[in-house]
Amino acid sequence: EIVLTQSPGTLSLSPGARATLSCRASQSVSSTYLAWYQQKPGQAPRLLIYGAFNRVTGIPDRFSGSGSGTDFTLTISRLEPEDFAVYYCQQYGSSPRSSFGQGTKLEIK
Amino acid sequence: EVQLVESGGGVVRPGGSLRLSCAASGFNFDVYGMNWVRQAPGKGLEWISGITWNGVTTDYADSVKGRFTVSRDNAKNSLYLHMNSLRAEDTAFYHCASQYGAGSYDYWGQGTLVTVSS
Numbered sequence: 001e002i003v004l005t006q007s008p009g010t011l012s013l014s015p016g017a018r019a020t021l022s023c024r025a026s027q028s029v030s031s032t033y034l035a036w037y038q039q040k041p042g043q044a045p046r047l048l049i050y051g052a053f054n055r056v057t058g059i060p061d062r063f064s065g066s067g068s069g070t071d072f073t074l075t076i077s078r079l080e081p082e083d084f085a086v087y088y089c090q091q092y093g094s095s096p097r098s099s100f101g102q103g104t105k106l107e108i109k
Numbered sequence: 110e111v112q113l114v115e116s117g118g119g120v121v122r123p124g125g126s127l128r129l130s131c132a133a134s135g136f137n138f139d140v141y142g143m144n145w146v147r148q149a150p151g152k153g154l155e156w157i158s159g160i161t162w163n164g165v166t167t168d169y170a171d172s173v174k175g176r177f178t179v180s181r182d183n184a185k186n187s188l189y190l191h192m193n194s195l196r197a198e199d200t201a202f203y204h205c206a207s208q209y210g211a212g213s214y215d216y217w218g219q220g221t222l223v224t225v226s227s
Contacts, residue, residue, distance in 0.1 A: 090154075092211070092212070095166070100154040100156060
């Protein structure tokens, strides 16, 4: 089983700041199979990034993904008020098996 | 418009059973793999089960293996999760999520709450 560890657990930043969220895998993950989701209170998760760096249609370009192997990063270049939420990374693939990181809460400083 | 709507949640005693359903509309359900992801109140996401588009392959997280069974009926655009021997730690919102091929989870339902309590 691939375990994903996200850091930090909580990130306190001001609007306009740059956010860097980390996701580390216990073993190498193909970049093709790494995604990032955003979840706001009372809502279902929303897919932001798939294949490590591909933005979903309609997601602002201030969101970007990078990384390979065991280390992946979600960067939000300039935080908007609506970006404060919880973010999860996920590894998936051709088999049904998958796993999520424990999440990073991005809160307003 | 794509919709995934879960139902069947409720309060059940430890050791009890429950069947969840996920009704899909607005996309070609029969070519998508489907998954169940749960979230305990205030906690993170946990993948618990997945099934391929044709129902041939299924898989489960260790936490539910042997107790939960996933199935689907493509004629009814529906996904199911049969849950047996429920425990307090199964208390969570249960979401269904679609997966095209080996892709990420593009559509999610709002979830149905399962509470296991005596």
